[in-house]
Amino acid sequence: MTKLAASEVAALDPYKFMATVGKRVIHPGGRVSTEALLGRAHITATSQVLDVGCGVATTAIQIARRFGAQVTAVDIAPLMLERAQANIRAAKMTGRVTVRPGDICALPFDDGSFDIVIAEAVTMFADRPRAASELARVCASGGQVLATEFCWRTPPPTEARQVFLGQVCPGMAFDTIDDWVAIYSSAGLTNVQTQTGPFEMMTPRGFLTDEGPAHSLAIMTRVAARPANIRKMAWLMPRMAKAVPYLGYVLVASEKPR
Numbered sequence: 433m434t435k436l437a438a439s440e441v442a443a444l445d446p447y448k449f450m451a452t453v454g455k456r457v458i459h460p461g462g463r464v465s466t467e468a469l470l471g472r473a474h475i476t477a478t479s480q481v482l483d484v485g486c487g488v489a490t491t492a493i494q495i496a497r498r499f500g501a502q503v504t505a506v507d508i509a510p511l512m513l514e515r516a517q518a519n520i521r522a523a524k525m526t527g528r529v530t531v532r533p534g535d536i537c538a539l540p541f542d543d544g545s546f547d548i549v550i551a552e553a554v555t556m557f558a559d560r561p562r563a564a565s566e567l568a569r570v571c572a573s574g575g576q577v578l579a580t581e582f583c584w585r586t587p588p589p590t591e592a593r594q595v596f597l598g599q600v601c602p603g604m605a606f607d608t609i610d611d612w613v614a615i616y617s618s619a620g621l622t623n624v625q626t627q628t629g630p631f632e633m634m635t636p637r638g639f640l641t642d643e644g645p646a647h648s649l650a651i652m653t654r655v656a657a658r659p660a661n662i663r664k665m666a667w668l669m670p671r672m673a674k675a676v677p678y679l680g681y682v683l684v685a686s687e688k689p690r
Contacts (some may be wrong), residue, residue, distance in 0.1 A: 436452060437502065455643065456647070457490055457642035457643065459580055460580065460631045461629050461630075461683070462638045462641060463651050465568035466552065469552070469580060475547075480504075481547065481549075481553075482546040482548070482551065484536050484539070484554055485508075486506055487552075488519050491519075492525075493520060496528035497525065497633060501528075505531045506536075506539070507680075536551065536558050539645070541570045544569075547569060548571075549567050549575065549578070551579040552575075556605060556606040557604055561615055565621040566621070566679055568616075573688055576686065577619075577686050577689055578684065583606060583680050583682045584681060586677075587678070595671050596671070598678070600671050607667050619688060620689070625686070626684055629681055629683075629684050631676055638658055658671070
């Protein structure tokens with residue numbers, strides 16, 4: 433896979449940086465939120481599933497393996513697509529999971545193409561109403577749109593808000609739970625339900641739960657192997673620590689009317 437120069441590592445957002453060091457779960461609720469999402473999804477072996485903003489394809493692989501469904505995994509970032517392809521090959525899921533480039537605000541699919549449409553921690557990086565409308569558009573009548581998003585579990589102090597949205601994830605925008613419900617409802621989706629939980633992706637407990645002891649050690653070894661990775665992690669972690677106590681995720685589960 434492509435090896436990035438030190439300057440490129442320094443410029444990566446946290447999601448892409450974690451992908452380069454081998455982290456497999458890269459969304460705010462970790463595996464807990466994915467399990468909650470899959471628990472609400474009506475996936476069968478005949479389902480056509482779209483995973484938008486698939487990252488390194490961890491969820492897409494899990495869906496294909498657990499349910500036997502056909503999964504189309506889409507991401508806008510070439511770096512994520514490269515690692516997704518590698519993970520799919522390693523998991524021997526090439527026949528079940530197809531990777532395609534795509535923008536959540538302009539998905540390259542016909543109306544009603546998928547029974548289940550999933551977006552884990554991606555809508556918040558885009559024009560949110562437009563993105564939600566695209567997720568709804570490509571969902572078949574009677575199908576489901578499910579997403580996980582960031583939210584503030586408790587109101588953050590000004591410094592924590594500014595550090596997280598201004599430095600750690602510049603350009604990201606997210607809302608209250610009621611705002612997320614309004615966004616997905618305005619896209620024409622119904623029976624919009626939510627579930628919330630804490631941000632766990634970058635906490636020590638969440639890291640170990642998501643990756644397991646052996647893979648967590650492998651990730652830390654990759655970080656320690658390059659000065660550029662060490663510098664990036666040293667920059668990232670204290671900034672994340674300011675926001676983590678206030679951050680959480682919201683799972684949005686909805687249906688497209690028949």
